[in-house]
Amino acid sequence: MSTAPAANPAPAADAADYHTPVLLDRCLDLLAPALAVPDPVMIDCTLGMGGHTAGALERFPNLTVVGIDRDPQAIALATARMARFGRRFRAVATTYDAVDAVARDASRRTDGTVDAILMDLGVSSLQLDAAARGFSYARRAPLDMRMDQSAGRTAQDILDSADERELEHILRAYGEERFAARIAAAIVRRRADNPVTTTDELADLVREAIPAAARRSGGNPAKRTFQALRIAVNSELELLERALPRALNALRVGGRLVVESYQSLEDRLVKQVMAAGASPSAPADLPIIPAGAEPYLELVTHGAEKADAA
Incomplete structure (x- = not known):
């Protein structure tokens, strides 16, 4: 993986005018409790043109975001768009199954964890519209x-x-x-x-x-x-299958992961990982949950939430 910016990025206004992020406010509401700490760090695993990242940096003035993307054009556009935030943002050119390594590099904690991770899956409007x-x-x-x-x-x-x-x-x-x-x-x-x-x-x-x-x-x-x-x-599903457990392991206790998925194959993988982490690992017929078998995740929504028409 390599740290961006890329050469000769497009004007920052281009990305902001070109792209409206999906469910921005709801995503930030879900992430907010994990970002209510001094100098929080968030990984945007699917940077795209930076709509979610820009919204997060605007809403949380002490936040630092590291954005991951494998598309050099997306890296260039998002880096230009985020220039006004200075050192609070940087981009990393890699696939998002490297989220654990990116988190260790960005972490302010001795255990290498971060406060929040966002994944906005699938193909971006930048790629669809080109x-x-x-x-x-x-x-x-x-x-x-x-x-x-x-x-x-x-x-x-x-x-x-x-x-x-x-x-x-x-x-x-x-x-x-x-x-x-x-x-x-x-x-x-x-x-x-x-x-x-x-x-x-x-x-x-x-x-x-x-x-x-x-x-x-x-x-x-x-x-x-x-x-x-x-x-x-x-290799989108293979990357997601690797990335989800790595993302969870890269979060501090009390940290939050928010995932936006757009088709049933992604949705199924995400739900399986979330459900497994939110369930005891002990057999269901035991009268008590033994120590060490407790769920390690707490779900903060009741099932998947769907976007409305707007």
């Missing part, structure tokens, strides 16, 4: 989909090299696509003569591969395929 990145089926672009365009295989690489069984697994496991087999077969047939090479071509192929009745509801029929490829390209 047509050339290939995340959106709404704009013609090469099939890249990498959050860090300097490394790793692209969606095009997967479509060109994966066999039909692997493609079906990716679509079914990461997109929960019920027509995964039909779409995978269509991709393999197509690449024998005229491989798919752009986002609009892939969207058209998916539309043609599924039954006509399935095209008439539920939005663009390609959305699950694009989600699946993006998750596979960026």
Whole structure:
């Protein structure tokens, strides 16, 4: 991992004008009790354009935030946006499963812990709205989909090299696509003569591969395929699976973790980890909970909270 800023960042106003963070006030309300200490430290595991970080730094004047992102463009935009906060902010270019190492470096405690951690999962609006990145089926672009365009295989690489069984697994496991087999077969047939090479071509192929009745509801029929490829390209679920326990272990006693998730696969992983930590580790039929088997987490919401339309 490396510390940013990146060279020649965009003007700070660009990011602020371009992006409104989801559930900002609610996230900060949930984090606030953990930040009511002298000189608190928070890790923003998914910095993006810095909307949540900027809001936190404005609301808590003694707070220091370390922002993690693997996307150099996001690092540049957020760093420019946060320049007014001086040394209260810094960015680290890495994947967020390194949250424990980042926390140890940022900590003001001998045990290497921090006060609060925020995760805003999935693809950012910066990536979706940049047509050339290939995340959106709404704009013609090469099939890249990498959050860090300097490394790793692209969606095009997967479509060109994966066999039909692997493609079906990716679509079914990461997109929960019920027509995964039909779409995978269509991709393999197509690449024998005229491989798919752009986002609009892939969207058209998916539309043609599924039954006509399935095209008439539920939005663009390609959305699950694009989600699946993006998750596979960026190893998103594997990163989240590693990051969640590391984030919890990086919090001090009384610290708080807030996670925003946007699809059922992320949501399921988060709920499993939270539920496990909030439950005794002893067998359920014991009359008492033995010492050391008590829950180590306290849930501060009753289940997941959903954003309203605004």
